[in-house]
Amino acid sequence: MDLGLLYSGGKDSTLAALLLADFYDVTLVTAHFGVTDDWKNARDTAEATGFDFEAVELDHDAAVTAVERMVEDGYPRNGIQHVHLHALETVAAMGFDAIADGTRRDDRVPTVSRAQAQSLEDRHDIDYIVPLSGFGRGAVDRLVAATLDVESGPSDEIRKADYEAELRTLLAREHGAETIDEVFPAHEQTYVTGFTERR
């Protein structure tokens, strides 16, 4: 069965790929808005870990709506949630038998409710799988330490390919660089460079 996994190059979505690799033909799919070339970081991780890779361009309107919401709200949650749901719809339409993402049990955003998951599955006739949905933060950290080589640091220093970098760029372009710090609280990001030797 062919599975498309929404992929950022970070530890969560890479671990999700490993969990599914024995059961599906996994393609890592990085969704982007064509705003930056950050998606190429995810392609590099896909190469380093031996997974198939595809990039897919999202509807620019989704980025515009997300940035508007983030500025209105003063925090990124609803904007990122909007883009994530749009990205899932986009990957669901690519012809895979199943799609997946790297959301963890303890993530506050994005979240996909059971009803949203069922709707996605029914409308696209696919399975939508969240392999880390039953793993807490501690379990994920321990599995990552055992399997992946990871760089980590502040969001603006880490090579990565999630929506956040592009949304930050758009935010700065349209509302000024100072808006980034107003909307996004400082937090750590991760970028996977390959497998540990033990793997």
Add this chain to the structure above:
Amino acid sequence: MDLGLLYSGGKDSTLAALLLADFYDVTLVTAHFGVTDDWKNARDTAEATGFDFEAVELDHDAAVTAVERMVEDGYPRNGIQHVHLHALETVAAMGFDAIADGTRRDDRVPTVSRAQAQSLEDRHDIDYIVPLSGFGRGAVDRLVAATLDVESGPSDEIRKADYEAELRTLLAREHGAETIDEVFPAHEQTYVTGFTERR
């Protein structure tokens, strides 16, 4: 890392074991009340699939409380939930680094909330993992068909080792055989006999 997986010999908990097998040293743990020898069915499946196995006896009071609740309620949900939480506490105290169960996204019972999961992890200093929590019914059925040989049929005809068989026996013993049909709606059970040839 040593992981104890609460195990019934059915398709869900067997698939959960396969999902975790690359990442943990998995021991299948079948919890029982010493009422019947049904736990030996799970031991047979553990042998057929090559997993380590342990049986653990639960507190008989949990079965008594569960049966009382089921008779009061007229349906099994709260009684089974009570036994499942007691079984998780029991396996959590066995010394594993992590514990798991075979609950699926679409299960209505048992359910363990995020807060209950976090409490279990904090009190026992373990990870509690629900590997099928992000898999819907369709995805589970397709993965099972690809990996496991399964018998299925009505609850009273299928070899299995979940709590239900023992609770049904206790219910009949204390409240009469006719109570079983009053409390338990007819439903299909599964029992795993081994891997498919393709696996």
